[in-house]
Amino acid sequence: MMNEMFISTMLLTFKLAFVTTVILLILGTCIAYYLSVSRSHVKPLIETIVSMPLVLPPTVLGFYLLVAFSQENFLGRFLQEYFGFRLTFTFGGLVLGSVIFSLPFMVHPIQNGLAALPKSLLEAATTLGKSKINIFFKILLPNIKPSLLTGVVITFAHTIGEFGVVLMIGGNIPQKTRVASLAIYDQVESLNYHEANKYALTLFVISFCVLLLVYIVNKKYFAKGFK
Amino acid sequence: MIHIDIVKPLNLASGLMDLEVNIKIKDGAFIAFYGQSGAGKTTLLRILSGLEIAKKGKIEVGGEVWFNSSTKINKPAQKRGVGFVFQDFALFPNMTVKENLLYALKKGDTKTYVDEVMEVVGLSELHTRYPHQLSGGQKQRVALARAVVCKPKILLLDEPLSALDAQMRSKLQDKLLEIHKLFGMTTVLVSHDVGEIFKLCSDVVWIENGHIKSQGTPKQIFFKHKTSAAFEFIGELLEITQNEMIYILVLHVGHEVIKTIATKDEIVGLNIGDRVRVITKSFHPIIEKL
Numbered sequence: 001m002m003n004e005m006f007i008s009t010m011l012l013t014f015k016l017a018f019v020t021t022v023i024l025l026i027l028g029t030c031i032a033y034y035l036s037v038s039r040s041h042v043k044p045l046i047e048t049i050v051s052m053p054l055v056l057p058p059t060v061l062g063f064y065l066l067v068a069f070s071q072e073n074f075l076g077r078f079l080q081e082y083f084g085f086r087l088t089f090t091f092g093g094l095v096l097g098s099v100i101f102s103l104p105f106m107v108h109p110i111q112n113g114l115a116a117l118p119k120s121l122l123e124a125a126t127t128l129g130k131s132k133i134n135i136f137f138k139i140l141l142p143n144i145k146p147s148l149l150t151g152v153v154i155t156f157a158h159t160i161g162e163f164g165v166v167l168m169i170g171g172n173i174p175q176k177t178r179v180a181s182l183a184i185y186d187q188v189e190s191l192n193y194h195e196a197n198k199y200a201l202t203l204f205v206i207s208f209c210v211l212l213l214v215y216i217v218n219k220k221y222f223a224k225g226f227k
Numbered sequence: 228m229i230h231i232d233i234v235k236p237l238n239l240a241s242g243l244m245d246l247e248v249n250i251k252i253k254d255g256a257f258i259a260f261y262g263q264s265g266a267g268k269t270t271l272l273r274i275l276s277g278l279e280i281a282k283k284g285k286i287e288v289g290g291e292v293w294f295n296s297s298t299k300i301n302k303p304a305q306k307r308g309v310g311f312v313f314q315d316f317a318l319f320p321n322m323t324v325k326e327n328l329l330y331a332l333k334k335g336d337t338k339t340y341v342d343e344v345m346e347v348v349g350l351s352e353l354h355t356r357y358p359h360q361l362s363g364g365q366k367q368r369v370a371l372a373r374a375v376v377c378k379p380k381i382l383l384l385d386e387p388l389s390a391l392d393a394q395m396r397s398k399l400q401d402k403l404l405e406i407h408k409l410f411g412m413t414t415v416l417v418s419h420d421v422g423e424i425f426k427l428c429s430d431v432v433w434i435e436n437g438h439i440k441s442q443g444t445p446k447q448i449f450f451k452h453k454t455s456a457a458f459e460f461i462g463e464l465l466e467i468t469q470n471e472m473i474y475i476l477v478l479h480v481g482h483e484v485i486k487t488i489a490t491k492d493e494i495v496g497l498n499i500g501d502r503v504r505v506i507t508k509s510f511h512p513i514i515e516k517l
Contacts, residue, residue: 120317123278126304127311128331128377138330142321 005174006183006198013179016091016166017159020098021106024155025148027099028106033136035107036114051108053101058164065097065169089171094179097165105158106151113147114140146218153214157207228254229381229413233274233284233294237437239265246270246437252430254289257407257414259424261448262434268417269314271434272383275415276311277304288380310374310382310412314389316366318358324369325354331373341376347409348372348402364395368402375406382407382414388423400426421449458512460505464497480505 035047053061069076069087079085087093117140125135141148163181170177172186180199187196229252237246246267252258260268273279275286277293280301286294293302319327328341345351348368358366367387374382384403388396404427407414418424424431424445431448433440441448462480469475474489476497487505497503 118315118317120313120315121319123304124311124313124317124373125319125330126278127276127307127309128373129305129308129333130330131305139319139321143319 006195008175009178009180009183009199010202012091012175012177013160013181016094016098016179017156019095020102020159021152021156023095023099024102024106025152028103028151028155029110029141029148031103032107032110032114033140035111051104054104058101058162059168061101062097062165062168065093065100065165069093088169089173089177091177093169094166094177097169098159098162101162101165102155102158105154109147109151109154110144113144117143146221149217150214153210157210160203160207228252228287228289229275230285230287231271231275233271233281233286235270235274235279235281237267237270241265244437248434248437248439250432250439250442252413252415254413255411256430257416257428258430258432259428259445260415260417260434261419261421261424261431262440263419266434267437268434269385272311272385272415272417275381276309276383277302277307278311308377308379308381310377310379312367312370312374312382312384312387314385314387316358316370318366318369318373320358323355323357324350324361327358327369327373328376331376333377336378344372344376347406348375363391364399367391367395367399371399371402371406375410375412378410379412382410382412384414384416386417386419389418389420396423403427421445425449458507462503462505464499464501464503466499467494467497478503478505 031046031050035043035050065087067073069079071077071080076087079087085092087096121139121143122135125139130138160179161181162179163185166177166179167182167185170179170182172178172182178186180203184196184199184203187193187199230250231252232249233246235246237244248267248271260271262268270279274281274294281294281296283296284294285292285296288307291302292298292300293307294300319330322330325341325345328344329338332338332341342351345354348371350365350368350372353361353365353369358369361369367390371387387403388399391399400423403414403416407427416424416428428445430443431445432442433448460480462478462485464476465479465484466477467474468477472491474491474494476487476489476494478485478487
């Protein structure tokens with residue numbers, strides 16, 4: 001029984017991290033591209049919003065999400081009535097919270113990667129008659145692979161490690177919104193140290209291996225002379 | 228015929244200034260934009276390619292309007308069909324030499340054309356290499372081949388050889404001449420190397436502080452005086468020392484430091500650091516092949 005619970009919690013944790021990472025890879029790449037080419041006045045505003053989760057306590061974000069999507073509120077009621085979406089105590093709510101909270105971890109590496117590419121690459125492709133979309137997929141993205149990899153892995157690992165937002169929004173419901181980080185807290189609360197250690201060690205080992213892999217791959221990539 | 232008549236404000240280290248140029252370039256010409264760094268040569272090249280937009284004026288190429296500020300026409304860089312060779316080569320690091328060229332190939336052109344161009348610039352052996360596996364000269368040849376492969380009407384070269392050593396320069400200058408003869412496209416070279424311009428170009432536009440200083444064949448521009456037996460160099464005065472009745476001057480001319488003698492009258496008004504003209508005419512120079 002305990003083992004089944006462990007497996008389902010871990011699966012839920014990885015499902016959340018996976019879904020969050022996939023959504024953020026697309027969303028984060030678009031935002032990073034916009035930020036790297038934009039000269040607009042609203043750029044600093046968008047950069048600030050993207051970076052806010054880095055400095056805010058997760059509880060602040062969780063609190064405002066709860067308020068915004070509350071049934072007392074127009075937005076919450078609207079989503080509930082027309083789309084059947086509820087933020088609180090649902091997996092969808094967890095994904096939304098995680099996407100917002102992990103946004104800088106995806107956007108920043110990709111934005112830096114794009115900024116570090118020589119401008120002449122883009123210009124050369126332009127004089128060769130290539131469209132912006134073609135240049136984006138054929139030139140820009142393939143040349144920032146290390147940044148994309150860094151973004152994906154850090155986002156994935158960060159989502160696995162997220163605690164505050166998922167606690168506030170998800171409410172720690174077994175097999176529904178209880179992810180590994182919450183399970184550890186739960187087990188420690190009930191003085192079940194052996195079980196807590198199972199979760200903790202699993203998270204520790206996975207995070208360690210994932211980060212090690214990124215650094216090894218990136219080192220190889222740079223050794224090949226790509227910049 | 229290319230007709231460029233544009234104004235563009237430039238923001239330089241030396242302050243604000245207008246790039247104001249009106250030139251005509253004959254079809255098939257090999258022309259140089261010559262001048263000091265920051266004179267506006269590269270900007271002019273970028274305006275012609277569409278990478279930058281002029282504030283006012285017009286650009287006409289072969290009777291077609293590429294840019295006209297009063298009728299708000301601006302043909303985008305993608306559609307101008309110019310070949311641009313960048314100072315930093317701008318090779319795509321994720322592609323091999325051949326892939327770089329294939330990417331540039333226009334739709335409908337056969338892939339064997341890429342092989343032909345690689346043969347001309349001598350890249351056939353290197354076609355599976357990535358840019359980071361190439362030397363500076365090889366990279367330059369790839370950049371050149373890539374610009375040529377899309378059959379541009381105009382080839383624009385932004386100081387393409389400045390990063391290379393003298394020997395490689397000379398070799399690639401020959402290559403440029405060969406390519407110009409073979410494909411016959413109008414070629415514009417940005418350069419501040421007089422030797423290079425003499426070797427390659429039929430015409431020169433000398434740009435200084437955003438304006439055209441003079442324009443003509445390299446001979447007209449760089450031989451200010453009628454050719455005579457006199458040799459004339461510009462140098463910098465490094466040192467004056469007195470030795471009994473005469474003075475010894477140390478001068479920096481070209482890449483050499485030379486010593487020469489002068490009388491007391493001749494050094495009047497000369498200071499260390501002055502730019503000076505050195506003229507020798509009393510003897511026949513000896514020229515030896517190196």
